[in-house]
Amino acid sequence: MEARTPEEKLQALQEFLSAVPKHKGTERLRMQVTRQMAALKKELEERKKKKVGGGEQFFVEKEGDVQLVILGFPGSGKTSLFRCLTGKEEPPGASRKPAPGILAWNGVYFQVVDTPPILSESSSGKLMALARNADALILTIDSTMDVYLQLDSLLKLLDDNRITVEKPKAIVEIEKRATGGVTIIGDLINATTQDVISLLREYNIYHAIVRIQGKATLDDIEEAIFGSYAYKPAVVMLTKVDLLDGNTLKSMAEKLMESTSLPVHLFTSTQCSSLRVEEIASYIFKELDLIKVYTRNPKTGEVEKRPIVIKRGAKVIDVARKIHSDLYKNFKYARIWSPRLVFSPQKVGRDFQLEDGDIIEIVA
Structure with missing residues (x-):
């Protein structure tokens, strides 16, 4: 727990494993430690390869409220989907490295990241690191190819890297x-x-x-x-659906929905309007257990149009900390406006629990 770098973590786990006696009661524990060591070794190998080969910057710093990473095999329609979600054309060479863009939904900013195609399991280490760092995923499936093989391959690759899209x-x-x-x-x-x-x-x-x-x-x-396992909410995007006849598409979509618990959406690159952005964004927001609260300026009485996005269960002091360290350190009290309260505004303390849609004014 005290180790910070992958090298320190690996050394600590090696020392710990050597001290754990081998018997039936410790089998599960030893297996967990061994899996964690394997993941750290893989991460260190990827770093070495990057240093040796130079390589391009693959990490994408999070911006906005939610980072949404698109994954798929070559020709799966990722770039067209990225363009429709963000309205942004990718720069030259983007197919070799991640490209970020922004999708705005009800004042919430989703940072959408298009990624290079998955070429093989052995070369997917950097992509899986992006997926693990993300808040949520979009899995693109080419409807003109074997859709079940594509989905199974993507899910297996994620599972091999201890990432699950099934909510535990x-x-x-x-x-x-x-x-x-x-x-x-x-x-x-x-x-x-x-x-x-x-x-x-x-x-x-x-x-x-x-x-x-x-x-x-x-x-x-x-x-x-x-x-x-790292849980990442995900949606499946069935692409190129305009190339299939209606009956074939309907049958394929129904069978795909039966084979997975993930939401399945249809997409044609020729019509961005076919994207159900509201459904996708609201599903991910709900699965991440997030809420929106709005701040009110004590001097002007103006309520900010853009909300602050926080985890459900967050308290007033958590919002103060997120806005500014001075508000957190010098916090006195807050006022809350909400239909759920008997009267508004209500004066509350630092540990008052917030709900979606609350308006908060902090006095410090």
Whole structure:
């Protein structure tokens, strides 16, 4: 947990693994550590290749509120989709490196990233790093080719890199801190707070915030210590649908929807209007468990048109921290306007929990 670089993490895990006795009770733990070590070794190999070959910049710094990465095989229609979503033409050479653009939806800014095509499993390391860093994914499937093979190949590639598009029963995040003991936010199954505290102490973690989405077991929390699967909400985009006749397209789309739990959308590059942007954006926003809150200027009374995007369950002080460190440090109180309140505005403290659509005015 204290290690920062991949090299430090790998060394710490190697030392830890050598100290864990081999018996049936530690099989699961040893397997988790081994998987994590394999992922770190792969990351270090990719870095070495980049240094040796020079290579082009592949990392895309996040901008806006949500980063949405498009993945697909050659000729799958990624670039046409990117153009329709962002209205941006890609620059020359963009097929060799990621290209970012912006999609605005209800005041929320999605940074859409088009990526080079997936050519082979062995050359996909950088693309999978982009996918893991993203908030959500769009998987492009060429309707004129074998759609099931394309989707299965994409899902297998993601799974091999410990990325899942299937929402797990529980998502656990462990934030280590210097003081304050262990705080659990969320629900546990067949375990108590004391069980979690005891488990964390076995790994020398005495102060941490454990955030749980869903309902988590002790096994879920232990996996989170070593880096469990990264969940990325995703939609499937069936492209080039204008090249198929109506009956063939209908049958293909129905079967594809039956084979996956992911939303399936149809897209023709000749008609950007065929894109259901509202459905795609609202689905991803909901799956990421985000909400929008609007700030009000204490001096002018004006409410900002563009919202602040935060995780559901966030408190007033979280918004203060996001706006400016001075508001966070010198926070006095806040006023909230919302139809859910008995009266508006209501004067609240730092720990008041916000909901989607709330208007907030912070006094510092």
